[in-house]
Amino acid sequence: MTRLSVNINKVALLRNARGGNLPNLVQVAEDCEAFGAEGITVHPRPDQRHVRFDDIPALKKVVTTEFNIEGNPTPEFLELVLANTPDQCTLVPDATDQLTSDHGWDTLNHADFLREVIAALHVKRIRVSLFVDPDPRMVEGAKAAGADRVELYTGPFAHDFISDPAKAMAPYTAAAETAAQIGIGLNAGHDLNLDNLRYFRENCPGLLEVSIGHALISDALYYGLSNTIRMYLRQLQG
């Protein structure tokens, strides 16, 4: 059973374009859950161009499925996460001005830093996932640093899927097998969409959760949010 966590950053981006509260991010989070989403993901970036730090307490109050906050563990980010205790925190090594996440952690070279951050989050009983490339060594490094899960960065999969699905998938299947062998949970995200999601899920054993934002919110412009969430859920079933 793979859970669908809807990333609502793009909804916040639309709201921020006019400076008011349309669309209402908290209402959208509640509606995503009512429409079947099994989690809500936000990625507050340092420039707060999408979800802002002050959105987090209001979201924490209403999210009843699984609240996942992802981001680069700067002191400000960690303070925010520790104060709001989401169900899961996904640590991402993105730069301050990065357009979107485009690589995973080097869990071997950053092992000491990651171990310290993970331990601090565990004190608050927050599950910790590390965003990694589909490299078995990085998955092993995540486990050694104390992470509960890894989130496989699926950007390259989505890019290569168009020309050669089997080749695009191979490293992810291998990373998933390593995760199962060593006993670390498995999430995935980035550029997953209605075309590639079923294939990815069917070839990624043990996939616990996908977080999807850009394509899902774009599809909702055509199909509506309720239909779209149902369409994504269908890709994860059967």
Ligand code: PXP
């Ligand atoms: N996972 C991480 C770590 C991300 O940074 C993002 C984008 O915010 C996603 C998943 C979701 O990617 P997308 O918006 O392409 O579905």
